[in-house]
Amino acid sequence: MLIDSRLRSVCDARTAPDPEKQELIDQFLASLGTKGMGDLLDGACTLIFMFMKWLRLAYEENDKDVIEHVVPNLVASMRMMPGSVSPEAIPTMAGLIIAAxxxxxxxxxxxQYGYWTDEELTALEVTVFLLAEHINRLADDRDFATRLITDALASAEGA
Incomplete structure (x- = not known):
């Protein structure tokens, strides 16, 4: 939900940001508490795993290596965001997507590396966002990554 909201706000950049929507997201995040934040972090990692699995299959279908085609672009994109992503968090995010x-x-x-740092939290959100955007560009469909996840959730509920 959060990533879809971010994707839509970036894709609709020609419209002014909705402060009411941002306030609702901020209130939601503040209401989570420690366990809820842990669940949110686990969910973000699960999204990374699912996105990388889809990307791996898509690249393998074209005899390409997912790591070779995704990691350099993701790292380069994060390096262009020094205000949002600290340079220290980039290797962790690269390792995370390589693992996935x-x-x-x-x-x-x-x-295995301990608790998340504040710098890594923003980098984690950026990583999920960039992977979703990469999938959307490959599929030439700005809602594809969101549908990929909602379809997976729907099939899991039906099982």
Whole structure:
């Protein structure tokens, strides 16, 4: 939900940001508490895993390596965002998507390094956003990444 909201706000950049919508998101995040924030972080890592799995399959279908085509672009994009993503968080995000791209759980990979830092939280959101945007561009459909997740959730509920 949060990533879809961010994608839509960037795609609709020609319209002014909706302060009411941002306030609702901020209130939601503030209401989560420690357990809720942990669940949100696990959810972000799950999204990274699912997005990288889809990207891996898409690139393999064209005899390309997902790591080679996704990681450099993601790192370069984050380097262009020094106000949002600290340089220290970029290697962690690269490691996270490499882990996911090779089929490892990003949640478990990250846990070996301790708690998330504040700098990594924004970088994590940016990583999920950039992966979703990459998928949308490959599919030539600005809602594809969101549908990918909602379809996966719907099929999981039906099982």
């Amino acid at each position: 791209g090779t089929g490892l759980s990003p949640n478990l990979w990250r846990k």
